[in-house]
Amino acid sequence: MSTTTDFQRLPAEQLFQKEIDALIAAEKDPIPEGWKMSPRSVLTYITGGKVGNTEITPKYMGNDRLVEIAIATLVTDRALLLIGEPGTAKSWLSEHLAAAINGDSTKVVQGTAGTTEEQVRYSWNYAMLIANGPSKEAMIKSPVYRAMESGTIARFEEISRCASEVQDALISILSEKRVSVPELAYELPAKKGFSIIATANTRDKGVNEMSAALKRRFNIVVLPTPSDIETEIDIVRTRVKQLSDNISLRAEMPSKEVVKDVVTIFRELRTGMTLDGTQKLKSTSGVLSTAEAISLLTNGMALAASFGNGTMSEYDLAAALQGAVVKDEEKDKIAWKEYLENIMKKRGSKYYGLYNACKELNP
Secondary structure, eight states: OOOGGGSSOOOHHHHTHHHHHHHHHTOOSOOOTTOSSOHHHHHHHHHOEEETTEEEOOSOOSOHHHHHHHHHHHHTTOEEEEEESTTSSHHHHHHHHHHHHHSOOOOEEEOOTTOOGGGTSEEEOHHHHHHHOSOTTTEEEOHHHHHHHHTOEEEEETGGGSOHHHHHHHHHHHHHOEEEEGGGTEEEEOOTTOEEEEEEEGGGTTTSOOOHHHHTTEEEEEEOOOSSHHHHHHHHHHHHHHHHHHTTOOSOOOOHHHHHHHHHHHHHHHHTBOTTSOOBOOOOSSOOOHHHHHHHHHHHHHHHHHHSSSSOOHHHHHHHHHHHHOSSHHHHHHHHHHHIIIIIGGGOGGGHHHHHHHHHHOO
């Protein structure tokens, strides 16, 4: 018999079930129709706090006002669009908002170049369709259709990666709050509580630009990259701890100094400038986002657990850095080599071990 520990990744509402239950049990404020808890409780779930004896871990570390705007949008009949650079926690915030509001974050359309209009509306079981003709039993409901039916939230990830005709399928849904099924001479009206949280990546802006008509149907919240290094360090440490616990990595958590080193390297290469603003640098082709820093450190821990003594060494960190920074062999290798020689090497003995390990991997 399977248990929740058998699965590689659990949805947010299962991972944080105890916190959600505690917030629901302690609820004192009005709850919007279709919601599990009040907007104030959703804010506490997202930004952290304490309810009775239960500690609520922060899911999003940044400007609380942006979270308030996002939650307030979902109280109305407006859809929400989260925009930002890769790694600014758009999908993470989207998932946790749906988990707190509905206790279900799994109604998801993943936007890709291959996403079709049927995946936004509905499709058919063609064997049943041929055998018995159109019927409700033969219909395959999309996550958006099911959200309309149940008065809950659907998530649409990477909407700007979808073709324009797929994006436009949302216009009538968001305007009329209905889906027409002409094969059954039927129209599904959305129940109260229905909404959509979409995410869009600013790096994909030119892939399939969203039309003005579609943008008007959303309230847009722009999620910035972490404003200061301390906030980014806290985000990285928190998520690495959560991920390592979830996948049971048998390795020690990297120290705050190691996390700071990684975040510093990423911020400097991302901005093309040292943190003190005294030296310009060549930027790399990769984004080097907060999410990538989290992935890098988790990978370093996996190396230490699998092939080391459980403590992440400078060689483990160097190997993870090499994979994260050098995405384009020609351009990135040169930029990384210049960073090692002109910045890391000159920062003193503290960095010599990491510098030598990195140089060995990037000759």
